[in-house]
Amino acid sequence: MRLNGSRPLLDVCDLGKRFQGQSKDGDRWVVEGMSFALYEGEFVTLIGPSGSGKSTLLNMIAQIDIPSNGEILFRGEVINDSRRSRPSPGCGGRIGYVMQDDNLLPWRTLRENVEYPLVVQGRLNSETRARVDELIETVGLGGFEGYYPHQLSGGMRKRASIIRTLAYDPPVILMDEPFGALDAESRLHIQSDLVKLWQRGEKTILFVTHDINEAIALGDRTITLTKSPACVRGEHVIDIPRPRALDSIVTAPQFPGLFSRIRAQV
Amino acid sequence: MSRATFDRIVFGTMLLLVWQAASVWTGPELISSPLLVGQQLYHWSLNGVLSANAGYTLLAAVLGFVIGGLPGLALPFILRKRPFVTAVLDPFILIGYGLPKVAFIPLFIIWFGIGIWSKVALVASVSFFLVFFSTMEGVRGVDPRLLRMAKVAGASETQLLRTIVWPSALPFIFQAVQVTLPLSIGGAAIAELISSNRGLGYLVQFSAGNFEVTGALAAVTALALVVAVTNVGIDRLHDRLLAWKPPHPKGTSSGSLT
Numbered sequence A: 001m002r003l004n005g006s007r008p009l010l011d012v013c014d015l016g017k018r019f020q021g022q023s024k025d026g027d028r029w030v031v032e033g034m035s036f037a038l039y040e041g042e043f044v045t046l047i048g049p050s051g052s053g054k055s056t057l058l059n060m061i062a063q064i065d066i067p068s069n070g071e072i073l074f075r076g077e078v079i080n081d082s083r084r085s086r087p088s089p090g091c092g093g094r095i096g097y098v099m100q101d102d103n104l105l106p107w108r109t110l111r112e113n114v115e116y117p118l119v120v121q122g123r124l125n126s127e128t129r130a131r132v133d134e135l136i137e138t139v140g141l142g143g144f145e146g147y148y149p150h151q152l153s154g155g156m157r158k159r160a161s162i163i164r165t166l167a168y169d170p171p172v173i174l175m176d177e178p179f180g181a182l183d184a185e186s187r188l189h190i191q192s193d194l195v196k197l198w199q200r201g202e203k204t205i206l207f208v209t210h211d212i213n214e215a216i217a218l219g220d221r222t223i224t225l226t227k228s229p230a231c232v233r234g235e236h237v238i239d240i241p242r243p244r245a246l247d248s249i250v251t252a253p254q255f256p257g258l259f260s261r262i263r264a265q266v
Numbered sequence B: 001m002s003r004a005t006f007d008r009i010v011f012g013t014m015l016l017l018v019w020q021a022a023s024v025w026t027g028p029e030l031i032s033s034p035l036l037v038g039q040q041l042y043h044w045s046l047n048g049v050l051s052a053n054a055g056y057t058l059l060a061a062v063l064g065f066v067i068g069g070l071p072g073l074a075l076p077f078i079l080r081k082r083p084f085v086t087a088v089l090d091p092f093i094l095i096g097y098g099l100p101k102v103a104f105i106p107l108f109i110i111w112f113g114i115g116i117w118s119k120v121a122l123v124a125s126v127s128f129f130l131v132f133f134s135t136m137e138g139v140r141g142v143d144p145r146l147l148r149m150a151k152v153a154g155a156s157e158t159q160l161l162r163t164i165v166w167p168s169a170l171p172f173i174f175q176a177v178q179v180t181l182p183l184s185i186g187g188a189a190i191a192e193l194i195s196s197n198r199g200l201g202y203l204v205q206f207s208a209g210n211f212e213v214t215g216a217l218a219a220v221t222a223l224a225l226v227v228a229v230t231n232v233g234i235d236r237l238h239d240r241l242l243a244w245k246p247p248h249p250k251g252t253s254s255g256s257l258t
Helices: A053-059 A110-120 A126-138 A155-167 A184-201 A212-217 A248-251 A255-263 B002-025 B036-045 B049-079 B083-098 B099-114 B116-140 B144-152 B158-193 B199-207 B215-240
Strands: A010-023 A028-036 A045-048 A069-074 A077-081 A095-098 A170-177 A204-209 A223-225 A231-237
Touching: A010 A053, A028 A053, A028 A069, A045 A069, A045 A212, A053 A204, A053 B199, A077 B036, A095 A155, A095 A204, A095 B144, A110 A155, A110 B158, A126 A155, A155 A184, A184 A212, A184 A248, A204 A212, A212 A248, A212 A255, A223 A255, A231 A255, A248 A255, A255 B116, B002 B036, B036 B049, B036 B099, B036 B215, B049 B083, B049 B116, B049 B158, B049 B199, B049 B215, B099 B116, B099 B158, B116 B158, B144 B158, B158 B199, B199 B215
Parallel strands: A045 A204, A045 A223, A095 A170, A170 A204
Antiparallel strands: A010 A028, A010 A069, A069 A077, A223 A231
């Protein structure tokens, strides 16, 4: 855990989200009374039962959805609350969001896809191009720049979607079960790529997963959520020193204790 | 030569043989033979009749296609964020689509005269609806996940239209062109049948009126050739603009019937 300073980078305060009129007794709260903080440079994993409003939570942080209650602060500034009428998704490039699907644009080549956010933000220049080159090399996609998404494997597309978000350098990156659809081998590969990229860039990552092993292997801290309506159930500091061997994380001496404590909460 | 090309030539030859057999069966006064039709076409191409009339029909078709197609192309993009206006317009557009446009030919002649503009009007009225519905389907079918990704990446509304909605809709727009442009040529010819003194439709009408079956069939054949050449052109453009599309599962070209 790398807590530096007392002020969190991202602060979720008493957040709630209500969807209207689905049950007889009126509205249904999907997220209620959720509070937690992310500190600069942290890798936090979030784990909860399926359908527990994890995606809704990320959508509110990314300003795709407006909360019904509470607020979200970025470096102390309120970026989303229930009074917001026109959300600005991505919070002006400050919050990146890697979703479950790779969402690559099928009519753009791999390189053009990675450059897409830079293009729409008007920031594509020789410096950012060099950054894109470097990221493509780092995740082993060199030589595939000119390929269209349908010509790439699922793992390669996933890598491309991750470096697309890293390329424009948002301080916070949200990830919503990004490796769910991958086979074990490519999953392990991408996990280690992700840790490598995170350690280099001092990014703050909030990573949603339903896999306890993954939550332990990647995170500095794991937050567990309750069943719907979601709120924070517990927090676990993952005290396994880095660099970690992701493929044999279960052999770490701290693992069994962490696993059973987290298991008991989800 | 690919297998498909070879088989197409074989199939085309078979059609010609059937035609020839039918001609022998009924006599050339009723069904002219491919050879006679070929001679007629050769004759027309030498004296300029072919190019003048085919050019006239093609011009009417293309003008009508553009004049009707462009609004049909633009409207779905304008309506995208206006569900209320869309709901109001919807029944009117459906009625307009269902109306038999051929029934308007006499009116088009009253309004636009017997020159090229009445043909253009017919083609435009047909093209508008075909292009509109196809484009609408494309614009409505945009993957919302791609839109969400683009918004989070910082894309403005105009950028969304240009970088997400337009490319998503492009295959549908192309489909519209593939269906509508050949129909436009046919539509222009139909308008010429009713009143004209030029065009391939006029040639059919004029020849048949004089019981010149060879001439009528030659004009129809010329029409078929114009459509065929247009289709090849559309296919080329398709392959160039939509190179990003995954290849067709069976490896046939994009102009296939599937």
